[in-house]
């Protein structure tokens with residue numbers, strides 16, 4: 535009986551995702567089912583709807599409810615200099631590789647509210663490389679992207695971000711890069727001069743530029759294996775020969791067919807290199 539209930543629930547979820555895709559063009563059909571189920575159950579409880587069948591009807595008929603669901607399904611947790619040891623590796627080993635190019639293009643895919651992008655901009659500035667870079671910072675969540683463009687974060691996080699920055703090998707003080715009002719840190723405008731923020735859906739949109747480095751951290755963790763294969767193929771298509779892919783600490787190319795097309799450059803920090811062929 536229990537199995538049957540779960541089977542019906544999974545079918546309802548599949549129909550719900552199909553409906554969202556057909557009505558709004560957002561494709562969550564190959565996200566990890568465990569993640570989708572958790573988030574949808576949470577919304578079900580809050581909304582007072584009886585089941586996912588009722589939720590399907592509501593999402594199809596109410597745009598606002600769909601927007602809410604979109605926010606539920608996109609997890610925007612992030613921080614500046616997240617995993618400082620990985621940033622230290624980037625500073626010491628990846629920057630010298632990037633320096634060999636006359637002009638460097640970097641794609642932050644799934645940049646959320648932008649903390650990761652400003653961290654990279656600070657690192658590049660300290661290494662004297664920022665003026666020679668173009669950073670594409672993309673996400674499909676427009677609320678998050680707006681915050682990323684603004685670069686304004688709660689001041690209560692400053693202490694932790696500063697600690698991360700120092701551990702990552704920062705050469706100055708993080709406070710050199712922002713001013714404050716009572717409750718916020720406001721990142722300095724020069725850090726975003728080389729950044730293009732853009733709405734881009736990794737599942738449904740295509741590659742837009744050849745880049746030397748793709749940073750996609752803590753995003754594919756929400757995708758099933760088939761979708762991971764496809765997204766990593768997109769990154770492969772986007773990277774120049776020998777280009778680098780930097781993933782989140784719990785993500786990997788292991789066990790995926792596409793893994794053959796990349797070499798492990800710094801496996802502990804999840805930095806991979808596109809094979810020359």
Ligand SMILES: C[S@@+](CC[C@H](N)C(=O)[O-])C[C@H]1O[C@@H](n2cnc3c(N)ncnc32)[C@H](O)[C@@H]1O
Nearest residue numbers: 608609612644646673674675735736737751752
């Ligand atoms: C947990 S955040 C990671 C933020 C940052 N990269 C980091 O590691 O701190 C995941 C981000 O991926 C974005 N995302 C999820 N699915 C996406 C998709 N199909 N296309 C673009 N962005 C997506 C979410 O909106 C969210 O902002």
